[in-house]
Amino acid sequence: MFSSATELLQKRDIGDDIRCAVKFVRSGSLNTFTASGDGIIDSTQEEDDVFNESEHIKWVDSTSLTPGYLGRVSAIGTKNIIMTINGNSKTLAHEIGHTRGLMHDENNQDPSLNNRASHRIMYHYLSTNNTLNQSDYIGYK
Numbered sequence: 001m002f003s004s005a006t007e008l009l010q011k012r013d014i015g016d017d018i019r020c021a022v023k024f025v026r027s028g029s030l031n032t033f034t035a036s037g038d039g040i041i042d043s044t045q046e047e048d049d050v051f052n053e054s055e056h057i058k059w060v061d062s063t064s065l066t067p068g069y070l071g072r073v074s075a076i077g078t079k080n081i082i083m084t085i086n087g088n089s090k091t092l093a094h095e096i097g098h099t100r101g102l103m104h105d106e107n108n109q110d111p112s113l114n115n116r117a118s119h120r121i122m123y124h125y126l127s128t129n130n131t132l133n134q135s136d137y138i139g140y141k
């Protein structure tokens, strides 16, 4: 998963995509937690409980809080990710972007990005491409 996420940022997709020479690697051990006993987050309290687990990335089966939710950070700029098992390497790269302070592209005020936002790795839905603009590049570095 980490190597696939790395490849997404390192390869050039289309147009003005910027290649970013970062490498995601897991450090530390894998643990299990019991905050959400059935693996399904179905209340904001359960989500908070999972976010309060000490590991940076928490994997759960699913969540019923937001349909289509594949991953989430507790707050932009925090190293606190929840990933669902339906999330993939693109989801992981996107959520790591949030931990680095990156926002969704549709929030970016740069007017030159308006027609390309859906191609960006930081678009709020899974996109067909995984492009980075200059601010994404700076954030990931």
Ligand SMILES: [Zn+2]
Binding pocket: 094, 098, 104, 123, 124
């Ligand atoms: Zn996002």
